[in-house]
Structure formats: structure tokens, C-alpha cells
Amino acid sequence: MNIESIRKDFPILERKVHDKPLVYFDNAATTQKPKQVIDSVNDFYSNYNANVHRGLHALSEEASEAYEKAHEKVGNFINSEWDEIVFTKNTTESLNILAYSLGLDLKKDDEVLITKMEHHANFVPWQYLGKKLGFKVKYVDITKDGELDMQSFDSLLTNKTKIVSVIHVSNTLGTINPVKELIEKAHDKNALAIVDGAQSIPHMEIDVKDLNCDFFAFSGHKMLAPTGTGGLFGKKEAFEEMNPFLFGGEMISSVSVEKTEWNMLPWKFEAGTPHVAGGIGIGAAVDYLNKIGMDKILKHEHKLVEYALNALKDVKGIQLYGPKTDKRAGVISFNIADIHPHDVASVLDTHGIAVRAGAHCTHPLLHALGVEHTVRASFYIYNTEKEIDVLIDALNDAVKIFGV
Amino acid sequence: MEAKELYNETILKAYKNPLNKGKIDPADLEFGGGNRSCGDSVTYTLKLKNNKVEDIKFEGHGCSLSLASASLLTEIVKGKTIEEILNLKAQDIYDIIGETAKARSKCALLGIIVLQTGLARHQKNPKETKIENVKI
Incomplete structure (x- = not known):
């Protein structure tokens, strides 16, 4: 290097x-941006700027292809399929999508387990929805060295736990949490496992198949990509089961007075015109990181x-x-x-x-x-x-x- | 800019040995508040005589710039009428603590904003003699 x-x-x-x-x-x-990322965004706006998936014209086709290719690059980067990657504006949005989409289906006795180490983006949405909808949110303690208290985790994880959502690397302390172990424990209780990867994906190899998490939220702009970029990985079966949170254009396959059907993955979760330039920018950022x-x-x-x-x-x-x-x-x-x-x-x-x-x-x-x-x-x-x-x-x- | 321009002698002296620190009890007026996002806060207690500030003290919590300027403000306003205090400008603070503090205006102006907001509300409604949580 x-x-x-x-x-x-x-x-x-x-x-x-x-x-x-x-x-x-x-x-x-x-993070700062390398010229390769800046150039990719410039190139898009200078040469093939168009909306994606709609226009039957050359620019739209080129933009769509590059935008899809970016999903594929990010998918390869974390060892997932391209259609298991949804682009968002940042980790915060990715985590809010999960909280709203999954949280709305929780019942009064259900529990969500998070930790006291969470960034507010993985704390406040659950706390807010828990109060609003009546499900219970529990908070894993941390040790004085700033690590997760595993005993606290074990005692708070119960058969009522439906979702476990944990920060991978602490944005404040840098603590690397044993998420693989936590995911396994969550699955033992049939809970969904969410990883907030905002501070891990820029700095270490992420393999979502090896982690076996159901969802992995991350930011693009913390890994060399433009601001306003982020993403959400979801296992295909988890994404298929999950209801969308944002509704509108692009995310539907058909709409009638009687019924609306969702679009295929990942577009089901990307309502409206996406940040096409940003998505292409993430693709370029991933290329750059892979090269190193x-x-x-x-x-x-x-x-x-x-x-x-x-x-x-x-x-x-x-x-x-x-x-x-x-x-x-x-x-x-x-x-x-x-x-x-x-x-x-x-x-x-x-x-x-x-x-x-x-x-x-x-x-x-x-x-x-x-x-x-x-x-x-x-x-x-x-x-x-x-x-x-x-x-x-x-x-x-x-x-x-x-x-x- | 060098660090010692921003943290000049006036600021460091007022921060390390603040004038008029404390609380007047009982006070005629009490105004507190701060900047929620950074956690800095200040509370002024005042004694009035003939519509003029006879005495003023402050208590606060925060960085050196906000506490130094909050303290220096007490010396400026002593003996002034409420109208005169309301007419003070941000520049009056910068004239004392230095132009470099403009880069940290939220800290430098914390005290004056809390005091002026409190006094303006009191002037509108004289019953309001104690105001907490003025937001900046």
C-alpha cells in the first residue's frame, strides 16, 4: 500500500x-473523495445524465445500466447478490427503513434488542416506534472499557425478542463488536439480526454470507463515495417478506384502485428517482477500495x-x-x-x-x-x-x- | 490564524478567573438557556435598581469562549438600563474578545443571546422574571 x-x-x-x-x-x-469517484460523477452528469428504468432512450439506458452495475459492484464487495442491495442516502435512512418496515408488524409483547453503544440512528427509531406501537425495546449494557457486556446481552435476549440490531464498530470508541456471535444468538431465538455497518464497511472486509446477518446498513460517503449515498443489504427472503416503507414511483409493478403490487428487488425499496450519480459514485468507490x-x-x-x-x-x-x-x-x-x-x-x-x-x-x-x-x-x-x-x-x- | 489569536489573553483570563461568577439569591430577574446541540449553557441572575442593572452574576457550563464572553458581558451591562442592554450588538462582544471569535459565533454570543432574549421577553411581559431554556 x-x-x-x-x-x-x-x-x-x-x-x-x-x-x-x-x-x-x-x-x-x-471521508474525502478520490478523483476517480469525483470523475465518475462528473462523467455521469456530463455524458449520460438521465432518469433510470423509464426512458426508452439511449441516455436512460446507459444510466440504468451504470446504476444497476453499481448495485452489482456493492453486492460483490460484501458477498451478496446485486438485488439484495438497496441504495439509500445514508445508514440513518437504511436503519429507519428497517425500523418502520419491520417495526410496524411487531405486536405488543414483542421485543427489540439494541445496545447502549448504538448511534442515535439505531436507537431513536426503535425507541420512538416502541413507544408509539407498544413493543418493548431493551438496551444491552456496556463495560467500562467500552465493550458490549455479553452477560447483559444474553440475559436480555429472550423468546420474545423479534429483532436484534447492533452496531458493528462504534463510531465513538472504535470498538469492534463480535457481531457474528450476536447474530448466531439472535437466530437461535428466531429473531432477525440487523447490523449497523456504517463504521465497519469502510475499514474491513465484510462478508454478509459469513456474518449471516439478515440486514446490513451502511453509508457510501464514509467509504469514499459522494455524500447522500448509502445502502441496505437484505437477505433475499428477508427483503421479500418485508413491506416497503417509501411508496411511489419505481417501487411498484402495477397499481389499480383495488390493489398495488410491489416491484422486484431491489427496486421495491427504492421509491422515486434515486441518487443515480451517487450510486455510480459508490460503484467507483468500491472499485477504488478493491484496488487497494x-x-x-x-x-x-x-x-x-x-x-x-x-x-x-x-x-x-x-x-x-x-x-x-x-x-x-x-x-x-x-x-x-x-x-x-x-x-x-x-x-x-x-x-x-x-x-x-x-x-x-x-x-x-x-x-x-x-x-x-x-x-x-x-x-x-x-x-x-x-x-x-x-x-x-x-x-x-x-x-x-x-x-x- | 494561530491558536493564540483565537485564545487571546482576554479570553483565557476571563475563562480561568471569571468575573461575577455565581448566583444572586434572591434575584429580581433570572434568565437561563443554551445551545442544545453542543450542551453549553449559561444562567444570569440580576438585581435592578431604578431600571438599571445594579448587580449581575452568571453560572455556566461550556467551552472557554462561551464562558469567557458570558463573564465579560456582566461587566459590560452593569449600570446599564434594559434598553441599553437590548441595543448591544454582537460587535460589542467581538470588540472585547477579538474578531477571530467570529469563527465560533455560537459560543461567543451564547451569553448575550440568553440575556437579551430574557430581557426582551421580560419587557414584553413584566411578569416573566424567570425564564429557563432559552434556545440558541
Whole structure:
């Protein structure tokens, strides 16, 4: 993996922020885009922009073919069939589709099992619908190291559990959860298993057949694709059984006053004109990631995390959160003494470093850890150890300014 | 921009040793609120005399910029009438804490927005002497 040549593919990495080279450590929020992805979107708009599946003309046929091909590329990327992939605008939308489509069929005694580690996108929809429809939502505890409490999981999973929905990699702590094991346990109770893969699919090889999950929700824009792109994998039989959530054009095969029939998969779940350019962009992103190799990406990020954790522990007043390196993806959350995370992020910004500061859409997780907010640095393929050195210097500057 | 421009001496001094921190009890007026999305909040308690602010204290929770400017505001408004306080502009804050704080306007203006919103509502309805949860 040649980082220097990878970096050349990302035009934004040439820019300066406050007269300093950009150090982009906010990849868990959204990643930067390589020129191959930007070009694919440009090419679509410049040469074959049209709506898909409708027009009997050359542009529409080309657009439809490229859009379908993108489904196939994403399907291959996670070892599924092309028609088991639905394009959405992000993981949040994918998870809401599931909550509404599956949640509406739940009865009063039914239970949904999620965890306190969830991003609000996999927390609030279930909580809201549970209150509205009367089904019960249970929340798996987490340990003080920021891992799932397996005893809590086992005791909360019952014969009443109909759905288990779990975050694969924590967006706040980087914790890699043992989802394969959880999916197996869910299936033992005949529950459907949903994986929130927003923070896993960009960084590691995903094989949905091996995981054996029923659904896998993810974002495209966190894996080099344009913003406004995401997806939902569903096993064919699970998707066939599931009712659509969005209704309208494209998702039907026939409509009459008496009856409406749904379109074939995956279009049954893609109502209205989709984000065609974005879909083509995901296809290009997947091509780019495949060229590098997901195993190499994981290794590279592991190395960065190890390097960063080692360097960070010498920063005065540092408090690090989350598990040890081997159970962690490229995400590091921390605080420095009692300096407010926004102040830390602001000082870093003056050094050209982009990080996230706040609660990371995980209030229940931070509450369980007894923390209000953190600074989060998250890495990707174009980040280097040299950039981590810049981060450490900048943090020492914050220490000096605030007199820790 | 260098970090020390944004975090200049005025801000750091007011953050580390804030003036008028605390609570007046009993107070004539009390206004609290904050920025829900980042969690910063501030509460002002005021004593009035002859329609002027005789004393004011603040309590808060948040980053250095929001707390420093919330504290510095107390010194600006002491002795002023409600009308005069309502006429204060964002620039009056930036004149004290520096133009660089414009990049963090939500933090820099947290205090003044809570205080002005509270006073404006009190002026409209004098019975409103205690307002919580002013949203920014």
C-alpha cells in the first residue's frame, strides 16, 4: 500500500487550512473523495445524465445500466447478490427503513434488542416506534472499557425478542463488536439480526454470507463515495417478506384502485428517482477500495491506531476511552484534563487538523461511560504517522494554552 | 490564524478567573438557556435598581469562549438600563474578545443571546422574571 500515491488521488489533500497542510482526521463523519469517484460523477452528469428504468432512450439506458452495475459492484464487495442491495442516502435512512418496515408488524409483547453503544440512528427509531406501537425495546449494557457486556446481552435476549440490531464498530470508541456471535444468538431465538455497518464497511472486509446477518446498513460517503449515498443489504427472503416503507414511483409493478403490487428487488425499496450519480459514485468507490484491498486498509489503520495510542498517552492530562488496539478500528476518543472538547478541536483547527468534538450522536453510550463529550480522531487510507505527529504537537499546544 | 489569536489573553483570563461568577439569591430577574446541540449553557441572575442593572452574576457550563464572553458581558451591562442592554450588538462582544471569535459565533454570543432574549421577553411581559431554556 503506497500512501503517497494514494494521497495524490485526493485533490483536497493539497489544500491548506489556516496556512497549514490539511490533516483530515474526521473520517468517521465522512471521508474525502478520490478523483476517480469525483470523475465518475462528473462523467455521469456530463455524458449520460438521465432518469433510470423509464426512458426508452439511449441516455436512460446507459444510466440504468451504470446504476444497476453499481448495485452489482456493492453486492460483490460484501458477498451478496446485486438485488439484495438497496441504495439509500445514508445508514440513518437504511436503519429507519428497517425500523418502520419491520417495526410496524411487531405486536405488543414483542421485543427489540439494541445496545447502549448504538448511534442515535439505531436507537431513536426503535425507541420512538416502541413507544408509539407498544413493543418493548431493551438496551444491552456496556463495560467500562467500552465493550458490549455479553452477560447483559444474553440475559436480555429472550423468546420474545423479534429483532436484534447492533452496531458493528462504534463510531465513538472504535470498538469492534463480535457481531457474528450476536447474530448466531439472535437466530437461535428466531429473531432477525440487523447490523449497523456504517463504521465497519469502510475499514474491513465484510462478508454478509459469513456474518449471516439478515440486514446490513451502511453509508457510501464514509467509504469514499459522494455524500447522500448509502445502502441496505437484505437477505433475499428477508427483503421479500418485508413491506416497503417509501411508496411511489419505481417501487411498484402495477397499481389499480383495488390493489398495488410491489416491484422486484431491489427496486421495491427504492421509491422515486434515486441518487443515480451517487450510486455510480459508490460503484467507483468500491472499485477504488478493491484496488487497494480491504485487508491492507485494515492493517494500515491498525498501525496508525497503535502509533497514535502510543504517542497520545504522553500528552499531559490525556484521558483515552475505548478498548485496546486489537479490538479497535481507526477511531480514538479522548479528552485532555478539563479542557472543553470544542476548545481542543478549535486549537487543532488552527493547526490545520480536522477532528470531531462532541457527543458523536451517542448520548446513551457517553452517559454509560460517565462522559459528556470527547474529541474524536478517526483515520483512513490517506492518513500517515507524520500527521499523527502533527496532532500530538497541536495537542501539546492546547495543553500550553490552557495551562494543564 | 494561530491558536493564540483565537485564545487571546482576554479570553483565557476571563475563562480561568471569571468575573461575577455565581448566583444572586434572591434575584429580581433570572434568565437561563443554551445551545442544545453542543450542551453549553449559561444562567444570569440580576438585581435592578431604578431600571438599571445594579448587580449581575452568571453560572455556566461550556467551552472557554462561551464562558469567557458570558463573564465579560456582566461587566459590560452593569449600570446599564434594559434598553441599553437590548441595543448591544454582537460587535460589542467581538470588540472585547477579538474578531477571530467570529469563527465560533455560537459560543461567543451564547451569553448575550440568553440575556437579551430574557430581557426582551421580560419587557414584553413584566411578569416573566424567570425564564429557563432559552434556545440558541
